[in-house]
Amino acid sequence: MIKTMALLTKRPDLSLAEFDAHWHRPHGDPLTLAISIVRHAVQNSRLAAADDLIDAPYHGIPEVWLDDPGSALALQDDPAYAEADADQVHFMDIPKLRFLITAESAVDGSDGPGEATGVKLVRLLRADEGLSGDDFDRRFADSADRDRGRAVGALRHVRSRSIPESYVDGARPEFDAARELWFPDLEALRAAPEKDADGWRELITPSCADSARSVTFIAAERRLR
Numbered sequence: 001m002i003k004t005m006a007l008l009t010k011r012p013d014l015s016l017a018e019f020d021a022h023w024h025r026p027h028g029d030p031l032t033l034a035i036s037i038v039r040h041a042v043q044n045s046r047l048a049a050a051d052d053l054i055d056a057p058y059h060g061i062p063e064v065w066l067d068d069p070g071s072a073l074a075l076q077d078d079p080a081y082a083e084a085d086a087d088q089v090h091f092m093d094i095p096k097l098r099f100l101i102t103a104e105s106a107v108d109g110s111d112g113p114g115e116a117t118g119v120k121l122v123r124l125l126r127a128d129e130g131l132s133g134d135d136f137d138r139r140f141a142d143s144a145d146r147d148r149g150r151a152v153g154a155l156r157h158v159r160s161r162s163i164p165e166s167y168v169d170g171a172r173p174e175f176d177a178a179r180e181l182w183f184p185d186l187e188a189l190r191a192a193p194e195k196d197a198d199g200w201r202e203l204i205t206p207s208c209a210d211s212a213r214s215v216t217f218i219a220a221e222r223r224l225r
């Protein structure tokens with residue numbers, strides 16, 4: 001199974017609340033859920049209360065789980081896709097839309113959509129330009145990450161890596177990987193760096209990443225399926 005992540009920017013004439021309301025309904029439910037090949041769907045809604053911690057220029061990050069990379073290419077062939085696609089102009093800034101197609105692996109807890117509780121930090125990582133893909137993979141999959149996540153109070157921890165098909169013919173995804181950390185609430189997330197400063201630094205800006213081109217997004221999740 002693969003996980004697609006879309007990076008959404010709201011239409012400039014809409015407030016965050018207006019963007020989020022339309023994205024939830026009708027775009028997420030029922031339009032996205034009508035696409036038959038969507039196995040799971042989660043909406044990561046930008047948490048305005050954490051704006052001081054967010055440097056990602058996005059207002060929403062939907063995650064959709066599909067059977068395989070071929071399913072991502074076949075999305076447009078689904079009869080329900082056209083209506084969902086046409087709805088995008090009603091709430092998002094289309095030219096700024098970006099996609100990631102990733103393989104997800106659980107570091108602590110399960111992979112998949114989860115239960116959509118607490119507060120979620122999504123760290124979108126750009127690989128250090130001096131590293132090969134294999135070197136990035138080896139260093140990103142650090143065996144110490146589970147302990148680091150627990151030390152800073154994370155309840156769940158998932159890594160997602162852009163799949164090899166994202167790099168065909170010189171293409172490059174917007175980000176090479178994402179780390180997702182779940183906390184009980186915003187207060188717990190804010191306290192995380194003080195619990196283990198070194199561990200937090202390695203989680204948020206691992207040595208394999210370009211810190212100047214990596215960004216943080218903090219969200220409240222909605223699980224649609």
